[in-house]
Amino acid sequence: MALPACMLCLALACALMVWTCAHPARVVSLASLTRAAVDTLPSGICLGNTSGVPILVNNRMDQLACTLTGHSILDARAFWRDLSELGCARLLDGDKLGARTLEVTAPDGSIWQFVHCKTISRPSYLQIQAIDVTAIARARAETSATNELLREQNARQQLLLQDVEKINLKRETLSARMQAHRSLGECLLMTQKAQEKVAAGTAGRERDQLLLELVGRWQVVLRGLGSVGPASEEGTSDVAELEDVAALIGCRIAWAGQLPEDKAARSMVLSAVREALSNAARHARATALNVSCEQQDGWSVARIWDNGQDAKAGRALGSLTEGAGLADLRARIEEEGGVLRLDLSRGVALTVRVPEAG
């Protein structure tokens, strides 16, 4: 990594410079060597005292200063201020030690990260370091573009998946309809031919055989047609099945108002009715469940209560521990943006409030 190497060189250079000032005659050649080494660093370095007076500026930093601000660094603090005000500079998050970082795009397209901090040694120095991050920044931009592309693909994939199941169902239904049309067409043709034969004078055993065959064929087709179509068309309605189940456990459902037409809202209300039915059968010993529905400004509100022992006695329940069923129901309703409320003043009554789509 560039940073620790620079730090090491910088520390070494500072130490040597200070020592050089104290013993100019003996170490000047070593100081020159160190200075030359610092100048060859790929990073820019500027070290100044706390007033901003530059102590050390290597070649790279000098070149950058001239390119970006139009002059060499005369004051490290002023240099940082000038950098901050450049239109091509962007302030990044600082680190825990209080260092500030600027990302600057040079006119030649290279991208530099300038880090400003104070050394913790005594006396304290102001340090500005410049690191070439062009390759990293370009890789980051590419990754960001790829991520954006992936996000878009994911969103598209999610939409397509929602359609896959619907398309499959439609395909099955269409296939069944095509089969039905083909069978009907064949039967109609057979009927027409039979009529023609009868009209042409076919009689006796041959005619009876023909008609028998025709009736048999029609029976097969009609039987097949009776079992074609989606579940909701072929069987009982969702409410009718629920009423049958209620009857099975000795409970009658009394409906008031209209169930929501919106599929999701209707499903939530019916789920709540199921939960109330289970509770009525298991705990309340109820024989009837009342469901009152109404629509209010895009919301469906259903109130559900039973005639169980607590309700009959007008007994209030102090508290109720929600079992898994009720907790699941609450989670499902809240996921749809709805609310489930429990009223324990006379047995258990549920109030479901769910938004209707559109």
Next chain:
Amino acid sequence: MTAMVRTIVVEDSLLAREAVVSRLTRLPNITIVATLENAANAVVACARRGIALVLMDVCTRDDESGLQAAARIKRESPTTKVIIMTSMPEHTFLAKAQAAGCDSFWYKDLQAVGLVDVVARTLQGERVWPSEAPVVRLGLARSSELTAREFDVLHQLARGLSYEQIASELGISLNTVKYHVKNLLAKTGFESTLALVVEAVDKRLVLPKY
């Protein structure tokens, strides 16, 4: 006199339902008290004692999951025997049914063991389970060639999750997710995850909703 076994059949396809009922009538002690299209209604039907057997389809009306309903029935009425029936080769159904505490599992399309046999053995206290899900072709590969982890990743892809979300969901690194996806594409020959997932859902190999 043999006690009658009060039975509920949950199956949303009319033809399949009638076929199941017709086969069950071959057993002398079975009484079918209800045939339902919605699995959640079976939970209500079992709320009062007396239902001894439930034959439960997995994908039922209004997208209600037969596996979730079965789990609740076994939790609330442990003595009720539940047999899961499905024609879907979805790879997680067997494990989910076992986790739900179901008593037996029957693949409708595999005629190696007949339904009547499964029901009779289950009522005698035996647990009848197929050794594995039916094998289907997924692109160039057979479903049996995919590893459990690859199935997990495929399942999460079908939920529409991003690679990062999948990594977090499965507790693995992003690179591991990419590695599994790469292997899935290499095995099946699909060029994109979208094509892979569409085929997997189309073949009913992954059905995240249930």
